[in-house]
Amino acid sequence: MSERDVLADRLAALRVAASEAARPPGVAAVRRTVARRDARRTLAGAFVVLLVAVAYVLAGATGREPGPVVPPTMTPTPTATPTPSTVETTTAPPPGTSTAASGRGCGYGSSRGPSILGGDELNVSPGDYWSRCPSARVRVVAATYEWDVGSQRYTRAHVTTIYLTAATPTAPVPTPELDPIASVCGYAFVVTGTDVDLPAALPTSLADDWDMSYWYTHGYGSPAIQQWRTAPGFHQSTICQPAPSGSP
Helix, strand or coil: CCHHHHHHHHHHHHHHHHHHHHCCCCHHHHHHHHHHHHHHHHHHHHHHHHHHHHHHHHHHHHCCCCCCCCCCCCCCCCCCCCCCCCEEEECCCCCCEEHHHCCCCCCCCCCCCCEEECCCEEEEECCCHHHHCCCEEEEEEEEEEEEECCCCEEEEEEEEEEEEECCCCCEECCCCCCCCCHHHHCEEEEEEECCCCCCCECCHHHHHCCCCCHHHHCCCCCCCEEEEECCHHHHCCHHHCCCCCCCC
């Protein structure tokens, strides 16, 4: 056989092999490919359905609809409202008019106006006051002042207001309402008839002097009772002074 024939045979064999490799797949091969793709789609769909079902089961356990997580809203914590430092007790004003409006000579400061007397009980002088001023109501204030470490002054700690009338012309004598610090740092106590409020704090000078005329000379009436325990020996005690700077 010549070399030409050998080359022809080899070229023929190569054509056969190339045609076999390039032949499109048959019907069976196509069906297998489609089946594999359908299986993958079915598996993916089942996985999505499973995820949705799990989400609803978890939502049902917590009682909420599934949805995005929303951060909680921060609500400011309310602060406590500071309470007044003075404890006040006031009896309900009885029917009638104030001393200043109940007629000439019936108000505080007039020549025949009321004066509050102490003793076993509170009462009004002069003796004919109620017959002249039957509709008046006489205001009596009892106040306790105690040492305040922060301001270094005697400040009003307790106030009781009492009203005397023709129907109730007397009342029990008030007594000081003292906090524990008063036994160490001192206090002042007054019961006086007045239509004005007593000062919130006493002048610093009173801390070193028992000024028996202070209330009257400053327009707070003529006291029926007053007690002073305000000498320097009381309020200069260590417990009555502010803590040294830098101490806990």
